Structure formats: structure tokens, C-alpha cells
Amino acid sequence: MKKILVTGSNGLLGQKLTDAARKDLELEYIASSRGDNRYATDEGYRYIPLDITDHHQVTSMITTLQPDVIINTAAMANVDACEKDPEGSYTLNVAAIANLISTCEAYPIHLIHLSTDFVFDGEDGPYKEEDKPKPLSTYGRHKVEAEKLLQQSTCHWSVVRTILVYGIVQDMSRSNIVLWAKNALENRQEISVVNDQWRMPTLAEDLAIACITIAKKGEKGIFHIAGKDLLSIDEMVEAVAAYYHLDESFISKISSADLKQDALRPKRTGFVLDKAYKTLHYAPHSFEEGIKLMDLQLKEIMNQK
Numbered sequence: 001m002k003k004i005l006v007t008g009s010n011g012l013l014g015q016k017l018t019d020a021a022r023k024d025l026e027l028e029y030i031a032s033s034r035g036d037n038r039y040a041t042d043e044g045y046r047y048i049p050l051d052i053t054d055h056h057q058v059t060s061m062i063t064t065l066q067p068d069v070i071i072n073t074a075a076m077a078n079v080d081a082c083e084k085d086p087e088g089s090y091t092l093n094v095a096a097i098a099n100l101i102s103t104c105e106a107y108p109i110h111l112i113h114l115s116t117d118f119v120f121d122g123e124d125g126p127y128k129e130e131d132k133p134k135p136l137s138t139y140g141r142h143k144v145e146a147e148k149l150l151q152q153s154t155c156h157w158s159v160v161r162t163i164l165v166y167g168i169v170q171d172m173s174r175s176n177i178v179l180w181a182k183n184a185l186e187n188r189q190e191i192s193v194v195n196d197q198w199r200m201p202t203l204a205e206d207l208a209i210a211c212i213t214i215a216k217k218g219e220k221g222i223f224h225i226a227g228k229d230l231l232s233i234d235e236m237v238e239a240v241a242a243y244y245h246l247d248e249s250f251i252s253k254i255s256s257a258d259l260k261q262d263a264l265r266p267k268r269t270g271f272v273l274d275k276a277y278k279t280l281h282y283a284p285h286s287f288e289e290g291i292k293l294m295d296l297q298l299k300e301i302m303n304q305k
């Protein structure tokens with residue numbers, strides 16, 4: 001039985017990993033995040049508070065628990081926040097990973113680290129695992145730095161790059177494209193949506209299953225994990241509006257230049273998923289299927305309240 005420790009377990013991916021791993025009889029599962037546990041139940045796993053920027057805490061916890069695998073989902077993942085606070089981004093997205101790596105090297109522990117399509121500049125998407133990174137933002141540069149540290153280490157490492165993750169969990173750290181569009185249009189708010197950026201939106205459940213498969217199989221190297229549809233952001237918002245029969249006249253389509261965000265975004269990313277299909281038997285949902293699943297989960301959460 002493999003013992004898996006997840007960091008950042010209060011986040012979207014973290015909670016989906018808890019959903020899957022705590023019921024998996026082949027795994028002993030330990031969740032960790034900064035502060036109190038925000039997952040709905042404490043059945044089937046242990047929770048331990050862990051701030052991954054606290055080097056002493058990380059080292060002593062790993063030494064005590066001696067997991068076989070660590071899945072590091074904790075990150076500063078808001079791209080504009082990283083642009084405005086590069087030091088904060090470096091601390092969480094690079095320095096904390098360096099410490100995790102050196103502790104994992106000592107045992108040895110399989111370290112699975114989450115990365116992003118923002119390592120690419122978006123001029124040649126969809127991208128393969130071996131394509132050369134060319135980040136446009138602080139977030140992207142720091143994710144590349146962390147990837148390089150893993151590649152140069154003697155650690156048993158995997159990097160899971162993913163794209164625009166969406167899903168619903170309790171007490172979320174931040175919103176995502178589906179929830180944002182649904183809430184805004186339900187409240188009849190005018191929203192400006194870019195029509196010159198393309199992504200392959202990823203259902204959080206699909207990403208969690210891919211990470212657990214990598215952990216169980218001990219697969220090494222870089223993996224591209226995303227949804228199967230390449231869509232522009234305005235197409236995603238229109239799909240949400242269509243599913244919920246919301247008024248699309250509140251959607252204004254604009255260019256990225258007009259949106260004036262702090263960080264530059266790649267134009268067209270997307271991933272070639274062949275390695276994931278072949279090695280992990282990865283079977284992602286379509287965006288439409290993902291919205292439908294999220295809708296069912298949202299209704300369940302509302303019923304529990």
C-alpha cells in the first residue's frame with residue numbers, strides 16, 4: 001500500500017485528490033494544507049496542517065511520516081498576484097519546492113509537482129511535453145524554475161502541467177471560469193471576455209485521477225494533462241451561458257490588450273495528450289460533460305446546506 005501526502009489539500013485540486021484517495025483501498029492518504037482542514041469530512045484519511053514555506057516544518061513532517069509519494073498542489077497560482085508580488089511567488093513557487101526536493105532526495109520519495117501551460121508563450125500550441133518553455137509572466141517563469149530544479153535533482157520526480165482547471169468543492173480558495181461566468185450572468189452583470197486566448201479547460205476530477213495514476217504507477221517525467229476541447233475563453237463562457245440558459249447579451253468580447261491585466265497571458269496553449277492517453281490511460285471529459293458534472297455537484301452542495 002502506497003502512502004501519499006498531498007500539500008495544498010484545501011484547494012480545488014487538493015480537495016478532488018482527497019475525494020479520490022481517501023476511498024482508494026490501495027492507498028494510505030494524508031492531506032495537508034496551511035491552516036484548518038476545509039474538506040467536508042475527516043473520514044478515510046488524516047489531515048495535518050502544513051505550510052510548505054516553513055522549511056523546518058516540512059522537513060520534520062516528511063521525516064516523521066515518510067510517505068512514498070508527495071503530490072505538491074500548494075502554489076501561488078493567481079497569475080496577476082504573482083506579477084504584483086514576485087517575492088511571494090518565488091517563496092511559494094520556487095524556494096518551497098527546492099526544500100521539498102532536498103527532503104525527498106534524502107529518503108527517497110516520489111515527488112509529483114503541479115505546473116502550468118503558462119510555461120509556454122502560446123505562439124505554437126498545442127504543446128508536447130518536450131517543447132521548450134518560454135514563459136511570459138512571473139508565474140510562468142517561477143514554474144519553469146521549479147521544473148528545472150526537479151529535472152536537475154536526483155529525486156524520483158514527475159511534473160504535471162495542466163490548463164485552466166475548473167470544478168466545484170466546498171469553501172473554495174478561488175473561483176474558476178465556469179463558476180465566475182455562471183454567477184455573473186445569473187446576476188445579469190456585464191462581463192468582458194477575451195476572444196483571442198485559447199485553452200483546453202481541465203476538469204479537476206480528471207486532473208486528480210491523472211495525478212493518482214502517476215503516483216500508483218511511479219511514472220517519472222513531464223506529463224501534459226488537460227481537457228480534450230481547445231476553446232477560446234469567450235467560447236467557454238458561451239458554453240456556460242448555453243447550459244444554464246442565461247442571457248448572452250451580457251457578454252462583451254474584447255481583446256487581451258483591451259483587458260489590461262497585470263500579467264501577460266499566452267495566446268494559444270493547449271496540450272498534445274498522447275503521452276497521457278498511452279501511459280496513464282487518461283480519459284478526459286469534454287467541457288460540456290464537465291459543466292454537467294459540476295452542476296450536479298453544485299446541487300448536492302446546495303442540498304447539504
Ligand SMILES: NC(=O)c1ccc[n+]([C@@H]2O[C@H](COP(=O)([O-])OP(=O)(O)OC[C@H]3O[C@@H](n4cnc5c(N)ncnc54)[C@H](OP(=O)(O)O)[C@@H]3O)[C@@H](O)[C@H]2O)c1
Nearest residue numbers: 008010011012013034051052074075077114116164165173
Ligand atoms: N487552477 C488552474 O487553473 C491551474 C492551471 C494551471 C496550473 N495550476 C496548478 O495546479 C496546482 C493546483 O491548483 P489549484 O487550482 O488547486 O489551486 P488552489 O485552488 O489555489 O489551491 C492551492 C492551495 O494551496 C494552499 N496553499 C497556499 N499556500 C500554501 C502554503 N504556503 N502551504 C500549504 N498550502 C498552501 C492554498 O491555501 P488557501 O486555500 O488557504 O489559500 C490552497 O488551498 C497549482 O500548482 C497551480 O499552479 C492550476
